[in-house]
Amino acid sequence: MAKPAYLSFVLHAHLPYVKHPEDRQALEHRWLFEAITECYIPLLQEFLALQAEGVEFCVTISVSPTLASMLADEWLRELYEQHLEALVALARQETERLADEPELGDVAHFYHDRFTNILSFYREYKRDLLSVFKTLADAGCLELITCGATHAFLPLVHTPEAMRAQVAEAVASHTRWTNKAPRGFWLPECGYIPGIDQILREYGISYFFVGQTAFDTASPPPLWGAHSPVVTDQGVAAFTSDVAASRQVWSSVNGYPGDPDYREYYRDIGHDLDLEIIGPYIHPDGIRVNTGLKYYRITGENVEKTVYRRDWAQGKVALHAEHFVSQRRSELLAAQEHMGRSPIAVAAFDAELFGHWWFEGPQWLGQVLRLTGHDSDLHAISPGAYLDLYSDYQITALPMSSWGRDGYAGVWCNETNxxxxxxxxxxxxxxxxxxxxxxxxxxxxxxxxxxxxxxxxxxxxxxxxxxxxxxxxxxxxxxxxxxxxxxxxxxxxxxxxxxxxxxxxxxxxxxxxxxxxxxxxxVKVGQQRQPALARGGLRILMLSWEYPPLMVGGLSRHVYDLSRFLAQAGCEVHVMTTFGGVGLHEEVAEGVHIHRVDVMKPDGGEFIHWTLAMNLAMLDALEALVKEEGAGFDVVHAHDWLVGYAARECKARYQWPLVATIHATEHGRNGGIYTDLQRQISAIEWQLTYDAKEVIVCSSYMERELVSTFALPEQKQHVIPNGVDPALFEASREISTGRAGAEADEAIIVFVGRLVREKGVQTLIEAAPTILAACPNARIVIIGKGPMTADLTRLARDIGVLQHVHFTGFVTDEERNDWLMRASVAVFPSLYEPFGIVALEAMAVNIPVVVSDVGGLADVVTHGHNGLKAIVGHAASLAEQIIALLRDPVQAKRYASVASEELVRYDWARIAEQTMAVYERALSDQEVSLAD
Amino acid sequence: MDPDEQWTRTWEKDRIVALCRDPQTIFVYWEMTDWRKRVIAQHFGQPFDRLGLSLRAYDVTDIYFTGENAHWDRLQAIAPETDSAYMYGLAAHRVFVVDIGLQLSDGHFFTLLRSEPVATPPQVASVDTGAVRFGPIGVVTSEVAAASGSADLRTGSQIPYEDSFDGYSVSERPVN
Missing domain, CATH: 1.20.1430.10 (Families 57/38 glycoside transferase, middle domain)
Known part of the structure; x- marks a missing residue:
């Protein structure tokens, strides 16, 4: 064989952190003490012996950070030394007790020698076992790697930060005690989930180990099975244990440790001897414990155990070592033929198997390493050294897996835990x-x-x-x-x-x-530590179901203008709104922090349930804002019933004072409450006005409506008109300089608004015959869309005026302004109108207006001063006022210019100021809300 | 009480967490704050405990999940007084999200909380016959998805109930 094959022993040394300074006798200290006496020191002694013999070998050991912490702990070191001294004393006492029993006496002497030897080893190295590991690593006999900081099963760790911390602290702790960064990482329980590889790479790890399941289900399948590592697309290598090799060492049934000549683990004098003899060496409360003195060999199943013979056991160690090496040699030779490169067999075990469960394990391991040390075909190598042999490895994706009994997470996630x-x-x-x-x-x-x-x-x-x-x-x-x-x-x-x-x-x-x-x-990666609330102004949380670019009703624009002008005035404004499929989920625009939430579906299949889903989403986003970014607010400002639930919870949960703007009521819109849905909405509206410390309405009409509908006291209400889109003022300036005047042959009567019943367009159409009779050149332009389009068209046709009525359908803002500029009069014949922003917009571009004497329109227009008013829903009255303006353009123009001059009342900067005064009032302690 | 004996199952959180246990099984636990329960109870006009809670798992593998386009979904009733459950018999090598929600009397489901996506691993050897690629150690050869799965959970919601919602309420008669 030209090139050798490789065998890699990987021992995972780990114990949970079991330090109990409050109780020196804590049984769990024995977990550590037994492992030191039976595994760690015998293994280290074996490695030192091999080194002394000049055997070339390398074993990989992961020392978990919790184990390293305990091995470095002075208090535990001292306690262990005392434990060991007691053990030597017990063994001596046993040699005396068994002086007359040759067979058992021999075993007792064996233990006495052994424990004495371990004690002197411990003292020779000044109780510092980590330094022995380190010395052997520095000599190239050991490759030390690390493990999760406290051995968390990573697939069940929830946050990426907590997963990262387990890796980061392990690497840091390892580097500290070994003076060297680890190349390899033992995933606790071989628990792997995609994404861990990325974290390992970030911390400079070159390789880790996965369970067999991971290789069995990897995609694409590893060409060479366990005989080669693979590499994930994060550039980190993964090894898996050679199943046949593992089984021979693991299995207590088919494996070497079950041999009848090996020592029986379950017959310990701590359990077997009378209390008078063993009492001082077990727990003071009389709890039986393992002492480590075990006198019998496995012997066989269902037979009486016979006394342990060390020479027989050592004979088996030699046999089993030879067997293992020859098995690996033939297995790897076969693999090498089809691989075209040197195969590797990784034999990975819990270190505590060697010496603790399998008493002779450390000697067996030493014997195997002696054999491979002199073998030309089979060399012991570390995974790190193997990776240096070749420049590339097969890339594959490894799925979630572990080396637990089902290959997944079942051991750590079941009804017991x-x-x-x-x-x-x-x-x-x-x-x-x-x-x-x-x-x-x-x-x-x-x-x-x-x-x-x-x-x-x-x-x-x-x-x-x-x-x-x-x-x-x-x-x-x-x-x-x-x-x-x-x-x-x-x-x-x-x-x-x-x-x-x-x-x-x-x-x-x-x-x-x-x-x-x-x-x-x-800390979350990429999380900026921004002092969230540094501006010093009022911190306002706006709740509005819509916000630009989402614009369905008029609310979106209103909240947009109010928010940005509040921000200009020094407030810190956060708008909580919905994500309408466009825009960003989070942004700061024009000084306003905007949080757009996704509303989850299924939403119960009804609009009213959707509003609940929206409110829940807002509350979740808010909680995250408060918890994760430390946000807090001085005032919550809720707009309309749609955010009623969230508003109420803000007040209850965070004790932020609540201000509500009521833009409309379900009662007013429908002229009463007729359906269950209307009743439910009305109830939420009432609740919102009740919970709010201060309520803003846009007109005195709305104020009266809230008094009559909800018995809401006037002293809790504040009339602040809506503002006019500042862009319109711009448009108005351009128009007033560049306008050529209306076309002489056509008198345009324009309506702008949604085509719904409450806007009263039907009244305007009914007035059309009268208007046309008086002014044959009149033309009615209906701008907007809505559910009543067809009804209105039918009405115009029925009364024979369709050719004089133009329905534009949906238009852009520019087209709308175009129409307004060409109009002689703008008409707003609403049956219900909380405010009537469109009338102001017409005024802003210098168009004379006729409005119905209702709602906010009644506040906006003073009859014969800045426009004319008609009786609500009265076609003849409406026609009369329109005709008056058409017939007297000079007077009409005078109304228009008065209206335009007075628009400063609707300037957003001024409205923002008025709104801030309401916030201050909501914050003041003297003003006790009636709702509280 | 001895600190070592203290324990609580409630952490004042609104959450549902799904963890993959094995290729066919997801472990789910959840918690709802009293605040949330109160809002929900108020909305549905019933004590929260009377609203029947269900789990609903959705297969959202490789989709932009809107809540309505899952490849597959399954309802699972929740036993009273429980705050965790196993969902068995799921498909291997898929990505799921799990909702806790209400099964309304008209048959509609209302989502109360949704988990992050969770991927089940494959159970059998991959039949991937794609090209075998080799790469060096220490070099990223492609970006991987996050540890917990790869579904995009944005709902992509547009305007709700657009046909009838006017920005304040809905018109209850059919819209022409």
Missing amino acids: DWIYPALHTAEARMTELASAVSATPETARAIRQAARELMLAQASDFAFIMDGKTTVDYAVRRTKRHIHQFTMLYEMVRKNAIDVSWLTRVEQADALLPDLNPVVY
């Missing part, structure tokens, strides 16, 4: 909130850092795993609850700026991992 996720995910989002805040004091900064540690500890996959496994469940439950509780305490302390420093100090001492943790990693 799924209850943890709502709390974990809440804490993740809150952590981003904390990290994004500017920490005012060193204590706050400490609290935020500790909050991140508590979150990370709660995220440890170990706890969900233990709950699933149904052993020591109580501990896992308590730990999860404790960390979430401590996180929540810290969160509240930071938010209320009330840090309990002595409590914080205790928590810091107990949960003392990741000393240099940097919470900034939890």
Whole structure:
């Protein structure tokens, strides 16, 4: 064989963080102590021996940051030394107790020697096992890689920030203790979800490991299976374990560890001996524990266990090592033939398998490495070194997967443990909130850092795993609850700026991992820290269902002009509105912050339910604005019933004073309430006026209407007229200079508005015969569209005036202005009109107006001063007033110029000022709203 | 109470979260604030607890989901007093969103909360026969979608009930 094949051992060394300074006897300390005594030190001793023998080898070990934290912890180091001393004492006591029993006595002596040796090793390296790992890594015998900061199962982490934090802190912690950035990353439980690769790449990781499921379902399928890494399109390599190799080592049934000559794990003297003998070496409360002294060999199933023979076990170690190497050699040779490059077999295991579950595992591993060290065909290599062999690898997409029992997330997400996720995910989002805040004091900064540690500890996959496994469940439950509780305490302390420093100090001492943790990693990428409310003016939240570019009714334009003029006057204005399929969801335009929400469908299939969906969407967006960006408002200004629910909730939830503008009422529009829908809308209108501290209406007519319809007191109401589109003033200036006058042969009577009943166009058509009789050159132009178009056309035809009536349908603003410029008179014959902005627009371009004496139109026009009024719904009266203007153009022009001069009342700058006075009133404490 | 025993399932949040458990199963949990419940109860004129809640999963793979154009959807009743559920038997290798909402008496569904998209992984070997490509380590060869899935959730809503809505209310007689 020209080129060798490769074997890569990857050991994942991890324990959850189990430090309990409050209880030296905590059983969970033994998890760490057993692993050190049985796995970590024996493995390190084996590696040192290989190095001393001059064997060329490289083993990859991921040391999880929680394990590294514990191995570095002075308090735990000391406690472990005491534990080990007691163990030596127990073994000595056992040699004495068993002095008369040759077989068992031999085993006891074996343990005594072994523990004594481990103790002296521990002391020789000054209790610092991490330094031994590091020394071996520096010599090229180990490739040290890292793992999730606290071993969170990443596919079930919710926010990208929390996922990133698990990677970032792991890399930082690893780099700190090894002085070297890790090339590889052990995904906890091999839990992979697309997107993790991108985060790994950002942190300089070259490779990670996935479960077999990922390779089995990758797209396109990996050409060479597990015998080569693949690369994701993020440029990060992924290896998977060689199934056959793993099974031989993993399986307690078919694998090597089940051999009858190997040591039996389940017969420990901690359980077997009488309390008088073992009492001092188990938990003071008499709880039986494993001591590590186990005297029997596996022997066989359903037979009496016989005493462990070390020499027999060592014989099997040699056999099994040879078997493993020859199996790999033939498997890899076969692969090499079709690959055309050197194959690799990754054998990845939990490190704790070696020595703890499989007592002889470390010796077996050493033996395999001795064999490959002298083998010309099969070399032990690290994944990182393998990646250096070739310049490219197959690109494939890896799906979500793990090395759990189903290949997915089932172990960590089932009925035993799924209850943890709502709390974990809440804490993740809150952590981003904390990290994004500017920490005012060193204590706050400490609290935020500790909050991140508590979150990370709660995220440890170990706890969900233990709950699933149904052993020591109580501990896992308590730990999860404790960390979430401590996180929540810290969160509240930071938010209320009330840090309990002595409590914080205790928590810091107990949960003392990741000393240099940097919470900034939890800040959303790209999130700008903008002091949201820096302007110092009134902070106004506008609620309006429509806002440009969405324009259906007149509300959109109104809120647009009011908002931008308020912004000009120094207010900070945020408009919450709907996204109408055009424009941006978020923007700042003309100084106004606009938030356009999506309204979700299905919406119940009815318009009225749609309004609920819209209000819910607005409230969600608002909550996000408050929570994530720290927004707050001085006043909420709601426009019309459509935003009634949201307005009400703003007041209740955030205690912001509410101002409402009522542009119309359902009662007024329909001349009464006749249907369930109208009743429901009317009820929301009433609720809105009731909840509002101040109510703005656009005319004295509307003020009276609210008094009569809702019994709304006048002192709560403020009449502020609507403004005129400033663009019209511009147009007016141009027109007054450039206008040539109306064409002599035609007198145009123009109507502008929606073609709905309340606009009264039918009255105008009914008046047409009279007008035409008096002024045969008259022509009626109806500008606008609406549901009554057909009815109105029919009416004109029926009374024989259709040829004198022109329906324009929808027109642009420019076309509208064109028509207005050519008109002799503009007519607004409304039956119901809260304000009548179009009349002002006609006035702005110097056209004389005739309006019906109703609603806001009645406020706008003073009869015989700036226009003429007709009786509401009265065709003869309307005809009379129109004819009067047509017959006396000089008088008509005088009305028009008075009207134009007086339009300053409708200047938006002035209206904004009046509106701000209402806001101030809403804010003042003296004015107690009757609604409160 | 001992802090180690304290626990709450309510976090004053309005949310529904869907997590993929395996190719056929999504775990869903949800929470609604009292505020939201109150608005909804007020609107429908009934105590919130009497409004029957359902889950509804939508297959939104590769579409711009408007709420009305899912490839497939399924309703699943919610047991009283629960705040989480598993949705079993879903299709592998698809992207889903899950709504919690109301099944109205006239048969319409009203969405109360919607989850982020969640992708189920494939269950069987890919039949991808596309070109085998090789690439180096450390070089991005294409942009990938976000971790949680790739559906675009903007509703693309236009003007609501455009035929009858005039900006204030709807006309209740048919529009010509």
